[in-house]
Amino acid sequence: MIAILGLVIGVLVGLVVQPTVPVELQPYLPIAVVAALDALFGGLRALLDGIFDDRVFLTSFMSNILVAAFIVFLGDQLGVGTQLSTAVVVVLGIRIFSNAASIRRHLFKA
Amino acid sequence: MVARHAPSLAPERPVDASMTLLNELRRRPLDPGYAEAARRRALTGEGHGTVARVVSVVLAATLGIGVASATLSLRRPTADDRQARRLLEDEVGERKDAVEGLEAANARTAAQIAALQEAALRGEDPQLLESTRRWAVASGLGTVTGPGLRVVLTDAEAASENPEDLDLRVQDVDLQVLVNGLWAAGAEAIGVNGQRVGATTAIRSAGSAVLVDLVPLVGPYTVDAIGDAGAMQADLARSSAGQHVAMLRATYGIGLGMTSERALRLPPSPVTGLGWAVVPDDALLAAGLVDAPAKAVVPESGADDERDGP
Numbered sequence: 001m002i003a004i005l006g007l008v009i010g011v012l013v014g015l016v017v018q019p020t021v022p023v024e025l026q027p028y029l030p031i032a033v034v035a036a037l038d039a040l041f042g043g044l045r046a047l048l049d050g051i052f053d054d055r056v057f058l059t060s061f062m063s064n065i066l067v068a069a070f071i072v073f074l075g076d077q078l079g080v081g082t083q084l085s086t087a088v089v090v091v092l093g094i095r096i097f098s099n100a101a102s103i104r105r106h107l108f109k110a
Numbered sequence: 111m112v113a114r115h116a117p118s119l120a121p122e123r124p125v126d127a128s129m130t131l132l133n134e135l136r137r138r139p140l141d142p143g144y145a146e147a148a149r150r151r152a153l154t155g156e157g158h159g160t161v162a163r164v165v166s167v168v169l170a171a172t173l174g175i176g177v178a179s180a181t182l183s184l185r186r187p188t189a190d191d192r193q194a195r196r197l198l199e200d201e202v203g204e205r206k207d208a209v210e211g212l213e214a215a216n217a218r219t220a221a222q223i224a225a226l227q228e229a230a231l232r233g234e235d236p237q238l239l240e241s242t243r244r245w246a247v248a249s250g251l252g253t254v255t256g257p258g259l260r261v262v263l264t265d266a267e268a269a270s271e272n273p274e275d276l277d278l279r280v281q282d283v284d285l286q287v288l289v290n291g292l293w294a295a296g297a298e299a300i301g302v303n304g305q306r307v308g309a310t311t312a313i314r315s316a317g318s319a320v321l322v323d324l325v326p327l328v329g330p331y332t333v334d335a336i337g338d339a340g341a342m343q344a345d346l347a348r349s350s351a352g353q354h355v356a357m358l359r360a361t362y363g364i365g366l367g368m369t370s371e372r373a374l375r376l377p378p379s380p381v382t383g384l385g386w387a388v389v390p391d392d393a394l395l396a397a398g399l400v401d402a403p404a405k406a407v408v409p410e411s412g413a414d415d416e417r418d419g420p
Contacts, residue, residue: 006167010174014182019175021183029180036177042141049140051148054166060141061173099140 003054004043007061027076028069031088035068036061038092041099048106068092220378224252247299250308250379254299258336258374259343261288263358264365265329277362280331282315284358285322288333289313291351295342297335299376303327306379323379330365339370 021029039061046052068088075084126133231239246252263285269278289300289307300307305322307313312323319326335342346352358364 002163003166003170006170007174009167010171010176011178012174013171014175014178017175018182019179021179026183029184033177033180033184036173042144045140046144049144051144053144053147053151054170055162056141056143056147058166058169058173060143062169065173065176102140 001052001054003057004047027081028072031068031072031085032065034089034092035064038096038099039064041096041103045099045102045106048103064092220251246378248309250299250306250311252378253376254336255373255375256298256336257339257370257372258297258334259292259339259346260367260369260371260374261292261333261335261355262365262367262369263288263329263331263333263355264367266363266365268363276318278364279318280320280329280358280364282313282320284354284364285320285331285333286313287351287354291346291349291354292333292335292342294349294351295335295337295345297337297342299336301334301376303332304377306376308379311379334371334374334376336374336376343368343370 039057042060043052043057046057071084071088072081075081227242228239231242243252247254263280265280266278269275272278285302289302292300302313302322305311305325305327307322312321314321316326319328320331321327346355355366359366
């Protein structure tokens with residue numbers, strides 16, 4: 001729970017301060033944001049399931065972003081950046097959809 | 111994940127073994143870590159200490175800032191776009207400055223020519239000087255001041271809502287009709303937004319901009335005509351130009367204002383080309399260029415290009 005609080009504070013600070021992201025990191029941002037979304041939905045579902053855990057949430061959040069960025073980096077080095085990005089987006093997209101469906105079942109019982 | 115009463119030595123291959131990745135994704139999208147942590151918590155009792163909580167908050171806040179700034183920077187135009195834009199802006203500014211500098215130099219040279227002309231003619235031929243001055247008014251070479259009529263045409267108010275609808279804007283043809291109507295009504299000199307209109311001045315349009323003497327103008331368009339304001343207004347109202355302007359107001363809602371001004375000042379036209387020049391006979395004789403008094407006509411070579419220019 002406290003991790004979600006911290007995340008909200010962080011997002012608000014980020015929105016107010018608007019720090020600039022280094023140019024070298026720019027290519028990884030879209031995938032990183034999708035990965036963060038996936039972790040966010042996972043955390044929300046765990047919360048509704050009653051098994052939310054700060055440490056797991058933060059670890060999954062961070063590792064998701066790092067792994068996604070690493071895959072894009074690897075893809076760029078190998079010349080298959082776009083395809084790998086697509087693969088990552090497809091996988092994360094499916095997960096986001098399933099988690100969202102589960103959240104919907106929790107909230108609306110339907 | 112199939113529950114068995116007795117574990118077999120060689121586990122049976124599930125039918126959909128080749129789709130494990132997809133099944134994994136579809137059936138268990140939630141990170142198994144959550145379930146594991148919950149089980150561990152149930153075994154060992156309630157979880158983390160104060161330090162762990164503080165670390166969690168700091169870490170989460172850092173991640174939040176990172177994600178927020180990443181999202182913001184994805185929505186912002188990239189540095190390249192801004193750089194290209196700034197480059198173009200700089201270039202436009204530079205060119206504008208250059209144009210202004212050239213215009214100023216042009217005006218200086220024109221004033222110099224006029225002064226030299228006057229100085230040369232004053233002693234030699236005062237009559238010619240007088241006629242030159244008279245013609246300077248008609249040709250738009252000299253500054254004209256005096257009372258006159260001011261006509262202001264404004265785009266219709268609806269034009270800002272329908273930027274595509276050119277009918278709601280004052281167009282080149284409207285200014286042409288109005289200027290010709292004012293000439294016909296006896297105007298001695300005419301200027302549009304401070305641009306002097308001479309005998310060869312073109313009023314045209316490029317896109318949605320109106321060009322007078324190739325200078326782009328924006329509305330409201332102020333047409334100053336020097337002359338008898340009352341007579342011009344009456345003549346204009348009776349002419350087809352007056353009808354055209356009245357139609358613009360009635361049909362398209364284009365704003366029209368007419369006032370008689372006591373003192374108008376029209377600057378000379380910046381673009382003047384020398385079309386034709388004659389060297390006086392006695393000057394040729396004095397220079398010893400000809401033996402007998404024969405008239406020499408020296409057409410100015412660049413003049414034609416200048417007049418037919420775009």
